[in-house]
């Protein structure tokens with residue numbers, strides 16, 4: 001993707017606030033994969049944002065500044081890595097809330113890559129499945145590749161790398177594919193197609 005003339009940005013949202021979070025490590029590995037493809041990357045560590053609970057209020061301007069900062073950062077990206085810990089067979093509350101604070105404007109038509117970690121041996125399968133459904137609801141394209149890192153407490157070394165090189169490659173591949181599809185989706189040809197599609201009559205056969 002060296003010929004990338006479009007300014008593609010991939011952000012990675014970490015859905016765990018825990019100090020030393022393995023989810024954060026996984027998101028950082030996926031972002032490293034995206035970076036290999038020549039895109040700009042940014043880790044969005046929800047720990048650094050003072051968000052409010054989403055309450056569905058009419059006047060969205062009254063949300064704290066960090067909500068608007070988060071929205072702007074995600075809106076400015078063409079690809080998004082979403083990382084979650086498995087919490088009681090679902091995604092973390094902090095991540096769900098962050099997603100609820102956003103919507104089509106931030107996610108619509110964007111590429112999403114999913115990574116999950118779990119303490120148990122069964123992996124983050126439930127949270128990844130839920131995130132796939134949520135992505136559909138946000139009108140985002142969840143790429144087929146996803147990674148679940150089970151027994152995360154023994155999967156990472158002290159530097160936050162995965163001990164299993166093959167697994168590390170799989171996580172990087174999620175980032176690479178998000179970057180790749182974000183690029184393809186943003187290419188001039190894709191944009192021309194979308195323009196023609198949007199300009200087409202509703203029922204050309206009539």
Ligand SMILES: Cc1cc2nc3c(=O)[nH]c(=O)nc-3n(C[C@H](O)[C@H](O)[C@H](O)COP(=O)(O)O)c2cc1C
Pocket residue numbers: 016017018020021022023024084085086087088089090117118119120121122123152153
């Ligand atoms: C509230 C809570 C619920 C959890 N539920 C599960 C679970 O259902 N299955 C599982 O395998 N691990 C579960 N865990 C363990 C976490 O998935 C594990 O500690 C993971 O590493 C947390 O992610 P982090 O390292 O990014 O903070 C739970 C942990 C917490 C704090």
